[in-house]
Amino acid sequence: MFYEYNVTYLPNISKDNEQINILRLTRGIIRKVEIVFPRGCAGLVGVRVFRGPVQVIPLNFPAWLDTDGETITINTEIDLSVNPYEVEIRGYNIDDTYQHTIRFRFEIGLVEEEFKVTPVLE
Numbered sequence: 001m002f003y004e005y006n007v008t009y010l011p012n013i014s015k016d017n018e019q020i021n022i023l024r025l026t027r028g029i030i031r032k033v034e035i036v037f038p039r040g041c042a043g044l045v046g047v048r049v050f051r052g053p054v055q056v057i058p059l060n061f062p063a064w065l066d067t068d069g070e071t072i073t074i075n076t077e078i079d080l081s082v083n084p085y086e087v088e089i090r091g092y093n094i095d096d097t098y099q100h101t102i103r104f105r106f107e108i109g110l111v112e113e114e115f116k117v118t119p120v121l122e
Contacts, residue, residue, distance in 0.1 A: 001026060001108040008101045009045055009093035015064070018090045025085050028108040030078035033057060036103035039069035045100045047091040051078055056087075064092075081111045 005023050013019050046064030049057035056078050065072055093100055
C-alpha cells in the first residue's frame with residue numbers, strides 16, 4: 001500500500017511553535033518513507049515524524065530533517081498494527097516570505113500475523 005501527502009508550511013513558523021499535522025494511514029508496517037524537499041526550501045523548512053509521543057524520523061530527538069531540492073528515503077519498520085493508524089508530522093518554516101510544501105510518501109506492508117496460514121488438520 002502506498003500513501004502520499006503534501007503538507008504546506010506558511011512563512012514564519014518557528015521550531016518553538018511547530019506546525020503539527022496528523023496523517024491518516026492504514027494498519028500495517030511502514031517499510032519506507034520518502035520526504036521530498038523541493039528546490040527553494042534552502043534549509044529553512046524542517047520536519048520530523050512521530051508515532052504517538054515517540055520521534056521516529058529522524059531517530060535522534062530533537063533533530064530535524066531540512067534540505068533543499070532533495071528526496072530523503074528512509075527504510076524503516078514503524079509499527080502501525082495498533083489503532084490509531086497514523087503518524088504525526090511536525091514542521092517549521094523560518095522563511096519570512098515564502099510558504100513551502102513538503103511531500104511525504106509512505107509504503108506500508110501487511111502486519112506479519114496477516115501472513116500466517118492456519119494448518120489443515122486431517
